[in-house]
Amino acid sequence: MAEKFDNLEEHLEKFIENIRQLGIIxxxxxxxxxxxxxxxxxxxxxxxxxxxxxxxxxxxIHVPLEAFEYIDQGRNPQLYTKExxxxxxxxxxxxxxxxxxxxxxxxxxxxxxxxxxxEEMAKxxxxxxxxxxS
Amino acid sequence: xxEIFSSLYGQTEAQGPSAMGFGPxxxxxxxxxxxxxxxxxxxxxxxxxxxxxxxKPAAMNEPFYLVRELPMETELTGNTNLITHYNLEHAYNxxxxxxxxxxxxxxxxxxxGMIDTQGLQDGSSLRSLIEKPPxxxxxxxxxxxxxxxxxxxxxxxxxxxxxxxxxQPPKKKSKHKHRHxxxxxxxxxxxxxxxxxxxxxxxxxxxxxxxxxxxxKKKKxxxxxxxxxxxxSSQPSSSSLR
Numbered sequence: 001m002a003e004k005f006d007n008l009e010e011h012l013e014k015f016i017e018n019i020r021q022l023g024i025i026x027x028x029x030x031x032x033x034x035x036x037x038x039x040x041x042x043x044x045x046x047x048x049x050x051x052x053x054x055x056x057x058x059x060x061i062h063v064p065l066e067a068f069e070y071i072d073q074g075r076n077p078q079l080y081t082k083e084x085x086x087x088x089x090x091x092x093x094x095x096x097x098x099x100x101x102x103x104x105x106x107x108x109x110x111x112x113x114x115x116x117x118x119e120e121m122a123k124x125x126x127x128x129x130x131x132x133x134s
Numbered sequence: 135x136x137e138i139f140s141s142l143y144g145q146t147e148a149q150g151p152s153a154m155g156f157g158p159x160x161x162x163x164x165x166x167x168x169x170x171x172x173x174x175x176x177x178x179x180x181x182x183x184x185x186x187x188x189x190k191p192a193a194m195n196e197p198f199y200l201v202r203e204l205p206m207e208t209e210l211t212g213n214t215n216l217i218t219h220y221n222l223e224h225a226y227n228x229x230x231x232x233x234x235x236x237x238x239x240x241x242x243x244x245x246x247g248m249i250d251t252q253g254l255q256d257g258s259s260l261r262s263l264i265e266k267p268p269x270x271x272x273x274x275x276x277x278x279x280x281x282x283x284x285x286x287x288x289x290x291x292x293x294x295x296x297x298x299x300x301x302q303p304p305k306k307k308s309k310h311k312h313r314h315x316x317x318x319x320x321x322x323x324x325x326x327x328x329x330x331x332x333x334x335x336x337x338x339x340x341x342x343x344x345x346x347x348x349x350x351k352k353k354k355x356x357x358x359x360x361x362x363x364x365x366x367s368s369q370p371s372s373s374s375l376r
Contacts, residue, residue: 016245037285041282068260070238074250099212
Protein backbone atom coordinates (compact mmCIF):
# COMPACT_ATOMS: atom_id res chain seq x y z
CA MET A 1 0.00 0.00 0.00
CA ALA A 2 2.70 2.44 1.02
CA GLU A 3 4.75 1.57 -2.08
CA LYS A 4 2.05 3.00 -4.33
CA PHE A 5 2.18 6.32 -2.53
CA ASP A 6 5.96 6.35 -2.36
CA ASN A 7 6.12 5.76 -6.10
CA LEU A 8 3.68 8.58 -6.82
CA GLU A 9 5.40 10.88 -4.35
CA GLU A 10 8.76 10.24 -5.95
CA HIS A 11 7.44 11.01 -9.42
CA LEU A 12 5.66 14.13 -8.20
CA GLU A 13 8.81 15.38 -6.47
CA LYS A 14 10.85 14.83 -9.62
CA PHE A 15 8.22 16.60 -11.69
CA ILE A 16 8.07 19.58 -9.34
CA GLU A 17 11.84 19.84 -9.25
CA ASN A 18 11.94 19.78 -13.05
CA ILE A 19 9.31 22.52 -13.20
CA ARG A 20 11.31 24.57 -10.70
CA GLN A 21 14.43 24.26 -12.82
CA LEU A 22 12.38 25.18 -15.90
CA GLY A 23 11.21 28.28 -14.08
CA ILE A 24 14.79 29.26 -13.27
CA ILE A 25 15.89 28.80 -16.90
CA UNK A 26 12.96 30.82 -18.20
CA UNK A 27 13.21 33.58 -15.59
CA UNK A 28 16.50 34.80 -17.08
CA UNK A 29 16.70 33.18 -20.48
CA UNK A 30 19.95 33.06 -22.40
CA UNK A 31 20.38 31.81 -26.00
CA UNK A 32 22.66 29.03 -24.76
CA UNK A 33 19.85 27.77 -22.53
CA UNK A 34 17.62 26.69 -25.44
CA UNK A 35 18.96 23.12 -25.55
CA UNK A 36 18.48 22.75 -21.79
CA UNK A 37 14.99 24.20 -22.05
CA UNK A 38 14.04 21.69 -24.75
CA UNK A 39 15.35 18.84 -22.61
CA UNK A 40 13.41 20.09 -19.59
CA UNK A 41 10.21 20.35 -21.65
CA UNK A 42 10.50 16.77 -22.81
CA UNK A 43 11.42 15.70 -19.29
CA UNK A 44 8.22 17.35 -18.13
CA UNK A 45 6.24 15.23 -20.58
CA UNK A 46 8.05 12.10 -19.42
CA UNK A 47 7.20 13.08 -15.84
CA UNK A 48 3.53 13.47 -16.74
CA UNK A 49 3.59 10.03 -18.38
CA UNK A 50 5.08 8.54 -15.21
CA UNK A 51 2.41 10.18 -13.07
CA UNK A 52 -0.24 8.92 -15.47
CA UNK A 53 1.06 5.38 -15.00
CA UNK A 54 0.66 5.72 -11.22
CA UNK A 55 -3.04 6.43 -11.65
CA UNK A 56 -3.81 2.78 -12.38
CA UNK A 57 -2.42 1.73 -9.01
CA UNK A 58 -4.47 4.29 -7.11
CA UNK A 59 -7.95 3.70 -8.50
CA UNK A 60 -9.21 2.45 -5.14
CA ILE A 61 -8.06 5.52 -3.24
CA HIS A 62 -10.79 7.99 -2.42
CA VAL A 63 -9.97 11.50 -1.31
CA PRO A 64 -12.76 13.57 0.29
CA LEU A 65 -13.59 16.72 -1.63
CA GLU A 66 -13.49 18.72 1.59
CA ALA A 67 -9.75 18.05 1.80
CA PHE A 68 -9.35 19.75 -1.59
CA GLU A 69 -11.13 22.81 -0.24
CA TYR A 70 -8.54 23.08 2.51
CA ILE A 71 -5.76 22.93 -0.07
CA ASP A 72 -7.50 25.51 -2.27
CA GLN A 73 -7.67 27.85 0.71
CA GLY A 74 -3.95 27.43 1.39
CA ARG A 75 -4.64 25.53 4.60
CA ASN A 76 -3.03 22.39 5.90
CA PRO A 77 -5.22 19.40 4.87
CA GLN A 78 -4.24 17.66 8.08
CA LEU A 79 -6.59 20.12 9.77
CA TYR A 80 -9.43 18.40 7.93
CA THR A 81 -8.39 15.04 9.38
CA LYS A 82 -8.11 16.63 12.80
CA GLU A 83 -11.56 18.18 12.59
CA UNK A 84 -13.06 14.91 11.32
CA UNK A 85 -11.61 13.02 14.26
CA UNK A 86 -12.77 15.65 16.74
CA UNK A 87 -16.25 15.70 15.24
CA UNK A 88 -16.42 11.89 15.30
CA UNK A 89 -15.39 11.78 18.95
CA UNK A 90 -17.83 14.51 19.94
CA UNK A 91 -20.69 12.72 18.14
CA UNK A 92 -19.61 9.42 19.65
CA UNK A 93 -19.75 10.94 23.15
CA UNK A 94 -23.09 12.56 22.42
CA UNK A 95 -24.64 9.28 21.26
CA UNK A 96 -23.15 7.42 24.19
CA UNK A 97 -24.69 9.98 26.52
CA UNK A 98 -28.08 9.47 24.90
CA UNK A 99 -27.78 5.68 25.11
CA UNK A 100 -26.75 5.84 28.77
CA UNK A 101 -29.62 8.19 29.59
CA UNK A 102 -32.14 6.03 27.78
CA UNK A 103 -30.83 2.91 29.50
CA UNK A 104 -31.24 4.58 32.88
CA UNK A 105 -34.70 5.77 31.91
CA UNK A 106 -35.65 2.27 30.84
CA UNK A 107 -34.57 0.65 34.07
CA UNK A 108 -36.27 3.37 36.11
CA UNK A 109 -39.46 3.03 34.10
CA UNK A 110 -39.49 -0.74 34.49
CA UNK A 111 -38.93 -0.50 38.23
CA UNK A 112 -41.67 2.10 38.64
CA UNK A 113 -44.08 0.16 36.43
CA UNK A 114 -43.30 -2.91 38.48
CA UNK A 115 -44.51 -1.08 41.56
CA UNK A 116 -47.78 0.10 39.99
CA UNK A 117 -48.51 -2.85 37.68
CA UNK A 118 -46.73 -5.81 39.26
CA GLU A 119 -48.71 -8.51 37.44
CA GLU A 120 -48.35 -6.98 34.03
CA MET A 121 -44.68 -6.36 34.54
CA ALA A 122 -44.19 -9.94 35.64
CA LYS A 123 -45.70 -11.05 32.35
CA UNK A 124 -43.62 -8.52 30.46
CA UNK A 125 -40.49 -9.83 32.10
CA UNK A 126 -41.54 -13.33 31.24
CA UNK A 127 -41.58 -12.34 27.58
CA UNK A 128 -38.48 -10.18 27.48
CA UNK A 129 -36.57 -11.53 30.41
CA UNK A 130 -34.97 -9.42 33.08
CA UNK A 131 -33.13 -6.43 31.74
CA UNK A 132 -29.43 -6.33 32.36
CA UNK A 133 -28.41 -3.84 35.06
CA SER A 134 -27.69 -0.44 33.61
CA UNK B 135 -38.21 2.36 24.69
CA UNK B 136 -40.57 1.46 21.94
CA GLU B 137 -42.68 -0.93 23.95
CA ILE B 138 -46.22 0.17 24.54
CA PHE B 139 -48.06 -1.23 27.47
CA SER B 140 -51.75 -1.63 27.23
CA SER B 141 -51.94 -1.43 30.98
CA LEU B 142 -50.69 2.13 30.79
CA TYR B 143 -53.88 3.07 29.06
CA GLY B 144 -56.26 1.72 31.66
CA GLN B 145 -56.83 -1.73 30.16
CA THR B 146 -57.13 -4.43 32.73
CA GLU B 147 -56.39 -8.07 31.97
CA ALA B 148 -60.03 -8.70 31.14
CA GLN B 149 -60.00 -5.77 28.76
CA GLY B 150 -56.84 -6.78 26.97
CA PRO B 151 -56.56 -7.26 23.22
CA SER B 152 -57.62 -10.90 23.42
CA ALA B 153 -60.59 -10.10 25.57
CA MET B 154 -61.63 -7.29 23.29
CA GLY B 155 -61.36 -9.49 20.26
CA PHE B 156 -58.27 -7.91 18.67
CA GLY B 157 -56.81 -10.14 16.10
CA PRO B 158 -53.62 -9.81 14.15
CA UNK B 159 -54.08 -7.30 11.38
CA UNK B 160 -57.36 -5.97 12.69
CA UNK B 161 -57.52 -2.24 13.24
CA UNK B 162 -57.81 -1.16 16.81
CA UNK B 163 -61.00 0.56 17.90
CA UNK B 164 -60.69 3.83 19.79
CA UNK B 165 -60.10 3.32 23.52
CA UNK B 166 -63.21 3.20 25.66
CA UNK B 167 -63.02 5.87 28.36
CA UNK B 168 -64.28 3.71 31.22
CA UNK B 169 -61.82 5.04 33.70
CA UNK B 170 -61.14 8.70 32.92
CA UNK B 171 -58.17 8.88 35.27
CA UNK B 172 -56.28 6.10 33.51
CA UNK B 173 -57.47 7.00 30.05
CA UNK B 174 -56.10 10.50 30.06
CA UNK B 175 -53.71 9.70 27.22
CA UNK B 176 -55.32 8.14 24.15
CA UNK B 177 -53.38 5.68 22.08
CA UNK B 178 -51.91 7.54 19.13
CA UNK B 179 -53.02 6.08 15.87
CA UNK B 180 -49.53 6.13 14.39
CA UNK B 181 -48.18 3.96 17.16
CA UNK B 182 -51.07 1.53 17.02
CA UNK B 183 -51.15 1.10 13.28
CA UNK B 184 -47.83 -0.59 12.87
CA UNK B 185 -47.23 -3.08 10.10
CA UNK B 186 -47.81 -6.77 10.77
CA UNK B 187 -44.10 -7.77 10.64
CA UNK B 188 -43.33 -5.58 13.66
CA UNK B 189 -45.85 -7.40 15.82
CA LYS B 190 -44.78 -10.29 17.89
CA PRO B 191 -47.29 -13.10 17.34
CA ALA B 192 -46.54 -14.69 20.69
CA ALA B 193 -47.50 -11.52 22.49
CA MET B 194 -50.89 -11.23 20.85
CA ASN B 195 -52.68 -13.06 23.63
CA GLU B 196 -50.79 -11.19 26.32
CA PRO B 197 -52.01 -8.00 27.98
CA PHE B 198 -49.53 -5.99 25.90
CA TYR B 199 -49.51 -5.69 22.20
CA LEU B 200 -47.07 -4.10 19.76
CA VAL B 201 -44.20 -5.48 21.80
CA ARG B 202 -41.20 -5.41 19.54
CA GLU B 203 -38.01 -7.33 19.53
CA LEU B 204 -35.21 -5.67 21.44
CA PRO B 205 -32.43 -4.35 19.21
CA MET B 206 -29.47 -6.59 18.62
CA GLU B 207 -26.87 -6.08 21.29
CA THR B 208 -24.03 -7.09 18.99
CA GLU B 209 -24.72 -4.15 16.69
CA LEU B 210 -22.00 -1.49 16.75
CA THR B 211 -23.38 1.70 18.25
CA GLY B 212 -22.12 4.94 19.70
CA ASN B 213 -22.00 3.21 23.06
CA THR B 214 -18.52 1.95 22.18
CA ASN B 215 -15.54 4.20 21.60
CA LEU B 216 -15.41 4.05 17.83
CA ILE B 217 -11.94 5.59 17.61
CA THR B 218 -10.59 2.74 19.71
CA HIS B 219 -12.72 0.23 17.83
CA TYR B 220 -11.22 1.21 14.48
CA ASN B 221 -7.68 1.52 15.89
CA LEU B 222 -7.47 5.25 15.26
CA GLU B 223 -5.88 6.21 18.58
CA HIS B 224 -2.55 6.82 16.89
CA ALA B 225 -4.13 9.13 14.31
CA TYR B 226 -6.13 10.89 17.02
CA ASN B 227 -3.07 11.49 19.18
CA UNK B 228 -1.08 12.61 16.15
CA UNK B 229 -3.56 15.20 14.93
CA UNK B 230 -5.45 16.17 18.07
CA UNK B 231 -2.72 15.75 20.67
CA UNK B 232 -0.56 18.57 19.36
CA UNK B 233 -1.24 21.73 17.42
CA UNK B 234 -1.36 21.22 13.65
CA UNK B 235 0.15 24.12 11.74
CA UNK B 236 -2.37 26.12 9.78
CA UNK B 237 -0.60 26.82 6.51
CA UNK B 238 -0.30 24.56 3.51
CA UNK B 239 3.41 25.32 3.27
CA UNK B 240 3.85 23.62 6.64
CA UNK B 241 2.37 20.46 5.16
CA UNK B 242 4.37 20.69 1.93
CA UNK B 243 7.58 22.47 2.98
CA UNK B 244 9.55 21.34 -0.09
CA UNK B 245 7.09 22.77 -2.59
CA UNK B 246 8.47 25.86 -4.35
CA GLY B 247 6.48 29.05 -4.78
CA MET B 248 3.76 30.71 -2.75
CA ILE B 249 1.29 27.97 -2.00
CA ASP B 250 -0.46 29.56 0.98
CA THR B 251 -2.52 31.87 -1.20
CA GLN B 252 -6.07 30.99 -2.17
CA GLY B 253 -6.30 28.87 -5.30
CA LEU B 254 -9.25 30.81 -6.65
CA GLN B 255 -7.17 33.97 -6.90
CA ASP B 256 -4.77 32.63 -9.52
CA GLY B 257 -7.07 29.99 -10.96
CA SER B 258 -5.03 27.10 -9.61
CA SER B 259 -7.71 25.59 -7.38
CA LEU B 260 -8.26 21.85 -7.39
CA ARG B 261 -12.01 22.38 -7.41
CA SER B 262 -11.82 24.17 -10.75
CA LEU B 263 -9.75 21.26 -12.06
CA ILE B 264 -12.53 18.86 -11.03
CA GLU B 265 -15.43 21.03 -12.17
CA LYS B 266 -13.84 22.04 -15.44
CA PRO B 267 -11.29 19.43 -16.43
CA PRO B 268 -8.88 20.58 -19.13
CA UNK B 269 -9.66 19.45 -22.63
CA UNK B 270 -6.68 17.42 -23.80
CA UNK B 271 -5.68 14.11 -25.27
CA UNK B 272 -5.61 10.95 -23.23
CA UNK B 273 -1.90 10.36 -23.76
CA UNK B 274 1.22 12.49 -23.44
CA UNK B 275 3.57 12.41 -26.42
CA UNK B 276 7.06 13.95 -26.45
CA UNK B 277 7.59 17.19 -28.38
CA UNK B 278 9.17 16.86 -31.79
CA UNK B 279 11.77 19.24 -33.20
CA UNK B 280 9.19 21.31 -35.03
CA UNK B 281 7.02 21.56 -31.94
CA UNK B 282 9.97 22.74 -29.90
CA UNK B 283 10.46 25.70 -32.20
CA UNK B 284 7.42 27.20 -30.50
CA UNK B 285 9.40 27.37 -27.27
CA UNK B 286 12.16 29.63 -28.52
CA UNK B 287 12.27 32.40 -25.96
CA UNK B 288 13.56 35.95 -25.94
CA UNK B 289 16.69 36.55 -23.97
CA UNK B 290 16.62 38.52 -20.76
CA UNK B 291 14.89 38.37 -17.39
CA UNK B 292 11.17 37.94 -16.92
CA UNK B 293 8.99 40.83 -15.78
CA UNK B 294 8.52 41.09 -12.02
CA UNK B 295 4.96 39.77 -11.92
CA UNK B 296 5.98 36.42 -13.45
CA UNK B 297 8.82 35.70 -11.05
CA UNK B 298 6.67 33.78 -8.61
CA UNK B 299 8.79 30.66 -8.71
CA UNK B 300 11.55 32.26 -6.69
CA UNK B 301 9.35 33.62 -3.94
CA GLN B 302 9.37 31.32 -0.97
CA PRO B 303 7.23 31.63 2.13
CA PRO B 304 9.36 32.88 5.05
CA LYS B 305 9.22 29.61 6.94
CA LYS B 306 12.93 28.96 7.30
CA LYS B 307 13.57 32.43 8.63
CA SER B 308 10.82 32.13 11.18
CA LYS B 309 12.17 28.78 12.30
CA HIS B 310 15.64 30.23 12.61
CA LYS B 311 14.34 33.19 14.56
CA HIS B 312 12.28 30.97 16.74
CA ARG B 313 15.34 28.98 17.72
CA HIS B 314 17.17 32.14 18.65
CA UNK B 315 14.24 33.53 20.56
CA UNK B 316 13.61 30.43 22.56
CA UNK B 317 15.96 31.26 25.42
CA UNK B 318 14.50 34.77 25.59
CA UNK B 319 10.92 33.63 25.65
CA UNK B 320 9.10 33.86 28.95
CA UNK B 321 9.77 30.58 30.63
CA UNK B 322 7.26 28.46 32.49
CA UNK B 323 7.36 28.68 36.29
CA UNK B 324 9.43 25.53 36.59
CA UNK B 325 12.29 26.74 34.45
CA UNK B 326 13.40 29.81 36.42
CA UNK B 327 14.44 27.63 39.30
CA UNK B 328 16.49 25.57 36.87
CA UNK B 329 18.11 28.65 35.40
CA UNK B 330 18.83 29.97 38.89
CA UNK B 331 20.36 26.67 39.74
CA UNK B 332 22.53 26.86 36.63
CA UNK B 333 23.56 30.39 37.49
CA UNK B 334 24.49 29.31 40.95
CA UNK B 335 26.45 26.44 39.51
CA UNK B 336 28.23 28.80 37.16
CA UNK B 337 29.04 31.10 40.03
CA UNK B 338 30.29 28.20 42.01
CA UNK B 339 32.38 27.07 39.08
CA UNK B 340 33.70 30.57 38.53
CA UNK B 341 34.55 31.15 42.15
CA UNK B 342 37.68 28.93 42.30
CA UNK B 343 39.06 30.57 39.15
CA UNK B 344 38.47 34.02 40.53
CA UNK B 345 40.04 33.07 43.80
CA UNK B 346 43.07 31.72 41.96
CA UNK B 347 43.38 34.90 39.91
CA UNK B 348 43.09 37.03 42.99
CA UNK B 349 45.72 34.99 44.72
CA UNK B 350 48.05 35.24 41.73
CA LYS B 351 47.57 39.02 41.55
CA LYS B 352 48.18 39.38 45.23
CA LYS B 353 51.32 37.30 44.96
CA LYS B 354 52.58 39.35 42.00
CA UNK B 355 51.86 42.64 43.73
CA UNK B 356 53.44 41.47 46.92
CA UNK B 357 56.49 40.52 44.94
CA UNK B 358 56.66 43.81 43.03
CA UNK B 359 55.64 46.17 45.82
CA UNK B 360 56.11 44.59 49.18
CA UNK B 361 56.29 48.04 50.79
CA UNK B 362 52.76 49.06 49.77
CA UNK B 363 50.31 46.48 51.13
CA UNK B 364 47.53 49.03 51.09
CA UNK B 365 47.28 48.84 47.27
CA UNK B 366 46.29 45.21 47.45
CA SER B 367 43.16 46.14 49.29
CA SER B 368 42.06 48.36 46.41
CA GLN B 369 42.72 45.68 43.76
CA PRO B 370 39.80 43.33 44.53
CA SER B 371 37.40 46.17 43.93
CA SER B 372 38.88 46.81 40.49
CA SER B 373 38.97 43.15 39.67
CA SER B 374 35.38 42.81 40.73
CA LEU B 375 34.44 45.53 38.30
CA ARG B 376 35.97 43.57 35.50
